Amino acid sequence: MNSFQLKGLKATRAGFGEGVVEAGRRNNDVVVIGADITSSVGLDGFAREFPDRFFSMGIAEQNGMGVAAGLALEGKIPVFSTYAVFSAFRAADQLRISVCYNNLHVIIGGAHAGISVGPDGATHQALEDLAYVRALPNITVLSPCDASQAFKATLSALLEIAGPVYIRFGRENVPDFTTYDLEFIPGKAQVFRPGKDVTIIATGHLVWPSIEASELLAKQGISARVINLHTIKPIDEETIIRAAAETGCILTAEEHQIHGGMGSAVAEVIVRDHVVPMEMIGINDTFGESGQPDELMKKFGLTAENIAQKTTQLLKRKKITNS
Amino acid sequence: MNTSIEQLRLTAKSIRIWVVKSLAAAGSGHLGGSLGMADVLTMLYFKVLRHDPKNPFWSCRDRFILSIGHVAPVLYSTLAHAGYFPLEELLTLRKLGSRLQGHPGKEYGLPGLELSAGSLGQGLSVSVGLSLGFKLDKLDNKVYCLLGDGELQEGSVWEAAMAAGHYHLDHLVAIVDRNGVQIDGPTEKVMRLEPLRQKWEAFGWEVTECDGNNLEELSLAFEKIGQESSKPKVLIARTIMGKGVSAIEGDYHWHGKAPSQAQTEEFINEILSK
């Protein structure tokens, strides 16, 4: 069964917003905290439908995170979402202590993640959020690959997962391709393409280009497995180790710094349990900049072509290691 | 600098026109706040600040710290008009490789730009640090910091305000763009700020209020602020978002929007006609 089929373009933030509204309909305890960018992070729908359960806090992220912790203490299911640069960093300490150390069920939205934020430039492009949030104990870190999955991941985050949950999503319209019946199981990575020569593990916006890269590679006779790592924490060690054992090398692809990101998380599993040659695609230790999203994806080497090219380089290393 | 109000008015007009032009070329950006701040920035760069566009690193210069990085277009337009770089460069706003980043980025080396910014609630702290440094070095440079009213909801602003009062930073001037709106709507609906004057006074600041779109009033306000006293000074500048273009004046939906092609022409014509 194919788990994907291109349905059109849609921003993952829209999937998140629809997920919060749906969860709000199913459970009266769902409450939302606004930080003056309510529609930008997809929460205007909830604010309109449930005005009594929406609290505007203004431009005050540290307070917003703390208030969310308090609401969770009282049994509510608070969603606090702002741009990832602010939810992960401005409110970093409140997230660490008030939310995570208390192990409270607060859902934190990391919006406008990645370089594809575009012309707003470096200040608004979250490229380090995963490195920080995945280091926090107790938290679950989700990074859905498209709007449909963002919807399901959001429902799961609000109504199924316990403890703090961070959901990362983007601003731009991107391919919406996962099918309706594709189940979302937190912590369980999805193999979107079978393959035996190499494994590409991708997350978020880079899953679709990785599928495209596998098609480019197939033309060169290379069989690339593509894994959608939608849960960064807890990480699916089993699927990763099996991929390392069966394909002998791993490429990771993410719209995030290489340092400390999803690739690092995969490497932490690989070095312990099954060492194979590995390469990582991501932002290489630099801030982002202004430009159109597609220009930036090219400039920073995050396209399907870049993924395919890096994969062929990796395969050379695999041969040397094996010979 | 001996500049008549009439000359300043012409400068502000041109600054506004280039704000509209640069945003139109970029296709995105923050028009409302940028137009609303054109008069304050004109007054600062053409009358109040001690600075030399030929010598951007002159050690005796006053510092202008833009805390609300999103109104970068009006800072860029003002710097260009003051002679820091050519006007044409304004048309590269927000484009790949431009020195005019969507939010100010110092690493691109734009002359006259003092600080990278774009995360609200940081500029006043940096201004406190600068002022403390000048005091330590026994220098009389002034520091002017531009804040948004929505931005005042960030707790860090008040931590900085407390420190400025505590250390009697008399050469520090904060300017609040009191346009009454932010992204989600009117400030008093999103998160109440009033009574604003009393808040600043309670933190040890000397408060001046004026119409921030009226050059005569701004001129008088800065004269008053220039007089010696032992307190940090704040100017609450009552402004109108989108000032100069009647179709968008006061409309918070224009916080972060760029004009279409048709609108660009219409907006520029209106600014020219006034």
Ligand SMILES: Cc1ncc(C[n+]2csc(CCOP(=O)(O)OP(=O)(O)O)c2C)c(N)n1
């Ligand atoms: C810490 C932080 N939180 C949120 C934002 C997103 N943001 C950019 S501008 C803005 C509204 C600012 O309101 P105000 O200061 O009143 O400026 P105005 O809308 O009048 O231009 C917000 C919430 C930000 N840049 N930084």
